[in-house]
Amino acid sequence: MSDPYPRAPSTHVPVLRLGDVLLVTLQGDLHDSTAEQLQQDIGEAIARSSVSGVVIDISGVEIVDSFLGRVLAEIAAKARLLAAQTVVAGMRPAVAITLVELGLTLPGMRTALDAQDALGMLTRQAASSRPAHARQESP
Amino acid sequence: MQTAGRVEASLPISSDMDLAWVRQHVRQTAAELGFGLVEQTKLVTAASELARNTLVHGGGGRLESVRLANGHVRGLRLTFADDGPGIPDVERALTDGYTSGDGLGMGLGGARRLVHEFSIDSGPDAGTRVTVISWTVRPPHPRGEV
Ligand SMILES: Nc1ncnc2c1ncn2[C@@H]1O[C@H](COP(=O)(O)OP(=O)(O)O)[C@@H](O)[C@H]1O
Numbered sequence A: 001m002s003d004p005y006p007r008a009p010s011t012h013v014p015v016l017r018l019g020d021v022l023l024v025t026l027q028g029d030l031h032d033s034t035a036e037q038l039q040q041d042i043g044e045a046i047a048r049s050s051v052s053g054v055v056i057d058i059s060g061v062e063i064v065d066s067f068l069g070r071v072l073a074e075i076a077a078k079a080r081l082l083a084a085q086t087v088v089a090g091m092r093p094a095v096a097i098t099l100v101e102l103g104l105t106l107p108g109m110r111t112a113l114d115a116q117d118a119l120g121m122l123t124r125q126a127a128s129s130r131p132a133h134a135r136q137e138s139p
Numbered sequence B: 001m002q003t004a005g006r007v008e009a010s011l012p013i014s015s016d017m018d019l020a021w022v023r024q025h026v027r028q029t030a031a032e033l034g035f036g037l038v039e040q041t042k043l044v045t046a047a048s049e050l051a052r053n054t055l056v057h058g059g060g061g062r063l064e065s066v067r068l069a070n071g072h073v074r075g076l077r078l079t080f081a082d083d084g085p086g087i088p089d090v091e092r093a094l095t096d097g098y099t100s101g102d103g104l105g106m107g108l109g110g111a112r113r114l115v116h117e118f119s120i121d122s123g124p125d126a127g128t129r130v131t132v133i134s135w136t137v138r139p140p141h142p143r144g145e146v
């Protein structure tokens, strides 16, 4: 918060796998190139590991402009293509208010209070949409 | 009476690293002037949109920021200037969803909604200057009517 300089561009945003959910935590001021790299990394991670959900924790993000908004929307679109749900978690109230006035909607994305809430949403949904024996049916 | 302070800063806008500097500068200055968190966030977001336009559409340029005072109310004026191709049709450029590139087309119109005063000076081959002002206390007159 009191950091007087923009954070050095993190070339790598951690993408964590929890069961069949990817958890991505965004922090600080994301440079455009970092956001684009992230979009590519997540796309590849979803394709590689066939997850059912992606949680993007933005509680550490101070602003979402139309560039980051587009990156989030494209991640969600890519996830949906691969049958995964995207949940954006922990959006700060000031960011949410600003997004509305900016006129941005985040299409194809659900929102959750925090990452834990998001994981709960995805787990409940997987439990209710999965037939009882679906786990055994693949060879 | 409205008084303009010295030019607080003049920042280059020629890389996405510079966009981060612009956001940082606007955040810090707005906080020092006493803007609330929501108003800071709106102003930083508007600045991010306009600085990116300067970079992407204008081919790079500068931000000049000036602190303002109107009685006890403080303000921040941000001018984004480039010598790029200019905007041939400003009304169309302000329309939500209009983009000449591959953006969302929400930056210019969105930035206008996020600040108290907004003006564009541009034309074909004339470069572009976008000036925005926000106050720590919302002015009594409707947005943009000065
Ligand atoms: N500084 C500028 N120089 C030239 N054209 C600009 C500038 N800023 C905005 N524009 C034009 O206005 C359009 C709309 O801008 P904006 O709403 O920010 O959408 P986007 O940047 O996503 O295209 C741009 O696509 C561009 O054609």
Ligand SMILES: [Mg+2]
Binding pocket: B049, B052, B053, B103, B105, B106, B107, B108
């Ligand atoms: Mg733009």
